[in-house]
Amino acid sequence: DGGITQSPKYLFRKEGQNVTLSCEQNLNHDAMYWYRQDPGQGLRLIYYSQIVNDFQKGDIAEGYSVSREKKESFPLTVTSAQKNPTAFYLCASRVYSNQPQHFGDGTRLSIL
Amino acid sequence: AQKITQTQPGMFVQEKEAVTLDCTYDTSDQSYGLFWYKQPSSGEMIFLIYQGSYDEQNATEGRYSLNFQKARKSANLVISASQLGDSAMYFCAMREGSGNTGKLIFGQGTTLQVKP
Numbered sequence: 053d054g055g056i057t058q059s060p061k062y063l064f065r066k067e068g069q070n071v072t073l074s075c076e077q078n079l080n081h082d083a084m085y086w087y088r089q090d091p092g093q094g095l096r097l098i099y100y101s102q103i104v105n106d107f108q109k110g111d112i113a114e115g116y117s118v119s120r121e122k123k124e125s126f127p128l129t130v131t132s133a134q135k136n137p138t139a140f141y142l143c144a145s146r147v148y149s150n151q152p153q154h155f156g157d158g159t160r161l162s163i164l
Numbered sequence: 165a166q167k168i169t170q171t172q173p174g175m176f177v178q179e180k181e182a183v184t185l186d187c188t189y190d191t192s193d194q195s196y197g198l199f200w201y202k203q204p205s206s207g208e209m210i211f212l213i214y215q216g217s218y219d220e221q222n223a224t225e226g227r228y229s230l231n232f233q234k235a236r237k238s239a240n241l242v243i244s245a246s247q248l249g250d251s252a253m254y255f256c257a258m259r260e261g262s263g264n265t266g267k268l269i270f271g272q273g274t275t276l277q278v279k280p
Contacts, residue, residue, distance in 0.1 A: 083265075083266050085266075085267075085268075087270075092272075092273075093272060093273070094168075094255060094270035094271055094272045094273055095209075095255070095257075095268075095270040096270075097267060097268070100265065100266075100267060102264075102265060102266075108265070110267070140207060142207075142209060144209070146266050148264075148266070150197050150214070150216060150259070151266075152199055152211040152214055153199075153211075153266065153268060154211070155201075155208060155209035155210075156208075157206070157207060157208045158207045158208065160207075
């Protein structure tokens with residue numbers, strides 16, 4: 053079945069450590085997105101990419117980085133510069149703008 | 165600035181009854197889209213229904229319908245015949261009209277609990 057796979061499901065980060073969250077889709081979607089969700093809150097956009105080798109900052113990009121070397125993959129790195137990384141991270145993709153975004157199951161990141 | 169407002173942090177509904185979840189939006193764009201998503205406690209986001217700003221008819225998908233009142237800038241979700249499995253958090257989102265980025269702006273969400 054086609055879908056979006058996020059891994060790992062749970063991730064723990066030590067102080068000063070960079071961690072990378074994986075997002076892979078086999079839906080042949082051009083655009084991909086990363087969102088952050090804090091407890092009891094809505095989703096906020098971190099980065100998005102509309103095409104391979106191109107990506108744009110969202111509303112809360114500081115302390116995060118991404119790459120888009122392949123259409124299927126859009127990994128998110130949470131750097132040590134992100135001082136409050138504990139959150140639920142959701143990856144999404146879409147085929148074109150008036151179609152809904154499809155989401156992965158998310159990664160929960162916590163600080164050790 | 166574009167904004168989505170969901171004023172009901174939590175709602176209760178009796179099983180088999182209908183419930184309306186409120187959503188108001190603010191945009192100066194003429195072309196935009198409105199989405200509703202369901203987020204169960206497991207965390208995944210499930211797409212429910214979509215309404216385009218130029219759609220004249222209110223969108224419906226099974227037990228879900230969207231009460232779109234453009235002049236009031238509201239896009240309320242109506243769930244008919246509530247089921248226990250409808251207990252979840254519900255998010256209203258707006259696609260930014262400018263450009264073709266497909267970026268979504270989300271509201272804060274409404275937690276719905278269905279009572280047996």
